[in-house]
Amino acid sequence: MSYSILIVDDSDIIRTVLEKTIGLTGVDIDKVVSAENGLDALEKLKENWFDLIFCDIHMPKMGGLELFEKLRESSEFKSIPFIVISTEGSETRIMELQKKGISGYIRKPFRPENIKETIIKIFGD
Amino acid sequence: MDTKEYLEITTMSILEESAFLFSEPLESSPEIKPTKMMGCKMTFDNDQVGIITLFCEKEIAILLAANMLGCEEDDQIAIDSAESAFKEFTNILSGNILTKIYGTEVVINLSLPKLIDISELQLSEEIGDCAWFDVDGYKMVVMISVE
DSSP states (O other): OOEEEEEEOSOHHHHHHHHHHHHTSOSOEEEEEEESSHHHHHHHHHHOOOSEEEEOSOOSSSOHHHHHHHHHTOTTTTTSOEEEEEOOOOHHHHHHHHHHTOSEEEESSOOHHHHHHHHHHHHOO | OOHHHHHHHHHHHHHHHHHOOOEEEESSOOOOOGGGEEEEEEEEESSSEEEEEEEEEHHHHHHHHHHHHTSOTTSHHHHHTHHHHHHHHHHHHHHHHHHHHHOSSSOOEEOOOEEEOTTHHHHHHHHSEEEEEEETTEEEEEEEEEO
16 A cells, blocks of 8 residues: 655755655655645645645644644544654643644654654554 | 853754754854855744844855755755755754753744844844854854843
8 A cells, every 4th residue: 555645844945855755764655745834735635635744833824733723623634644843842832732632743853764663653564 | 051052062963963964163253254154043932032043154054955955065956955954954953952941841932934134143143142163164153142
């Protein structure tokens, strides 16, 4: 089975690095789609199904938390695993995100192994 | 540990972790050519309000991009991605500096990174703590000021 992944980050270099990293995991990837912010991600979700979302928190127009909450309200999208990738260092905030139901948290700077481990954990080897 | 030490240790660590760049702190402000520098700032607030500012020679931004993307410094994609790399580096560094200084129990609101003009360099140096670095022969300064 091949998987589709959505990357949501306002930094184009992070989107590029994540795309490359995902491609090197060895997991069968159908497509990787990028969005610049939460609003852009919602547009992409109208046209594509995704098996996993990697998402930054602090973005213009719509941040990651707002996007996550909107997806949770949707019967169609609420089950998609949502991994936060952020510079957020506050344990309080991270715990709040985990209580809301995110599937994982990766702090920047991240190693390729962090991404690979997360993908394998979600999809299996 | 004082603020300057936090700036030094965190910057060297994040340069290495995010872009495989090794750096050395400088004892004093070096001579620089303003036309070769680019700057970026982020504001933050928790109980205190402040600004983190970075200035670097443009070659460092290209190195950041090249190393993050896994390409050569003279590849066009590295040159085109330099500003994005510098902003993202500022973002990553700022988040980590603030965690080091204030700890992991404090909730800190950090702005989006914003590129700024070199004219803000002198003002920033005068009002806060700063640390200068040599990064692969090029110069960078990291500054934090708290109101």
